[in-house]
Amino acid sequence: MLSRLLLSLSLVPLSLVWSQAHAAQGTPNDGHDLAYSVGASLGERLRQDAPGLQLDALVKGLQQAYRQEPLALSDERMGQLLAQYQAQTDKADTGPDTEKAQAAERRFMAGERAKAGVREISDGVLITVIEPGAGSPATADGRVQVQYMGRLPDGSVFDQSKQPQWFRLNSVIEGWRTALQQMPTGAKWRVVIASAHAYGAEGAGDLIPPYTPLTFDIQLLATAP
Numbered sequence: 001m002l003s004r005l006l007l008s009l010s011l012v013p014l015s016l017v018w019s020q021a022h023a024a025q026g027t028p029n030d031g032h033d034l035a036y037s038v039g040a041s042l043g044e045r046l047r048q049d050a051p052g053l054q055l056d057a058l059v060k061g062l063q064q065a066y067r068q069e070p071l072a073l074s075d076e077r078m079g080q081l082l083a084q085y086q087a088q089t090d091k092a093d094t095g096p097d098t099e100k101a102q103a104a105e106r107r108f109m110a111g112e113r114a115k116a117g118v119r120e121i122s123d124g125v126l127i128t129v130i131e132p133g134a135g136s137p138a139t140a141d142g143r144v145q146v147q148y149m150g151r152l153p154d155g156s157v158f159d160q161s162k163q164p165q166w167f168r169l170n171s172v173i174e175g176w177r178t179a180l181q182q183m184p185t186g187a188k189w190r191v192v193i194a195s196a197h198a199y200g201a202e203g204a205g206d207l208i209p210p211y212t213p214l215t216f217d218i219q220l221l222a223t224a225p
Contacts, residue, residue, distance in 0.1 A: 050085075098201075101211040105195055108153045108213050112192045124194030125178045130217070135185025138223045143168050144180055145222040151215045158207055158214075164221055173198050180220060188219040 046053060064071050071078075109126075112118060117128045138144045144167055149160040169177055175193030183189055195201075195211045203210040 098211070101209065104153070105211050105213050109192070109194055112213075112215075118192075121182055122178045122197075124197050125175050126192040127179060127183075128190040129187065130190055131186075131188040131219070133184030133187030133220065135220075136223065137183050137185070138169050138180045138220070139225075140177070140181060141168075141170055143224045144220060145224075146180075147219045147221065149217045152208070153213060153215075166224075175214070176216075176218075179218065183218070183220050185220050185223055188217065191216045191218055 046058070061071070063069075073081075109124070112126050113120065115128070118126050119128070120126050145164050146167065147161050147164055150158050152158055169180060172180075173193070175191065175197035178197065179189065179191045179193075193214045193216070195213055198214050199208050199210075199212065201210050203212060208214070
């Protein structure tokens with residue numbers, strides 16, 4: 001979006017243009033052509049990510065910032081405008097697909113809460129005890145050794161441990177941290193985690209879509225500082 005685009009300065013297209021310009025060295029218009037190519041690349045990105053901008057004002061702002069001249073607007077005013085634009089863009093991104101995903105998550109979590117033996121240890125983190133344990137739970141800054149399997153709402157496995165794995169608790173998703181700080185060592189739990197305590201609105205690449213609740217079978221084998 002616009003604020004993220006301005007912060008990134010379109011670095012990937014710029015690096016591509018730079019390499020292409022170097023490949024064509026020796027022509028009299030190298031400086032002009034390079035500047036034009038950078039402008040065209042930036043313009044294409046802006047057209048896609050921020051349509052409808054007033055081009056005269058855009059060029060003026062670009063010139064003044066590039067030349068380190070006094071700017072027509074204060075940093076506070078520009079920050080306010082960029083934040084407002086970002087908020088409007090984020091709101092526009094909440095389309096039918098997002099609403100459908102959020103509704104599906106609500107239905108899934110409601111169904112999980114209604115199952116026998118389920119306990120909600122935190123808002124959006126549900127547990128079912130499969131095997132009890134007797135040892136101490138993990139500490140917030142400690143390490144855990146676990147065996148686990150993670151599933152999507154349709155039951156498909158997206159991740160699992162082939163052998164016991166050590167993790168530092170502050171490096172895992174929030175839902176794991178919540179559960180493992182209450183889980184006795186030696187226990188095995190089924191843990192259902194709402195997307196807000198997992199990968200949220202962003203998801204995790206092609207593996208986990210946005211607004212996806214996750215289910216884990218976790219066995220806590222050992223803890224360490």
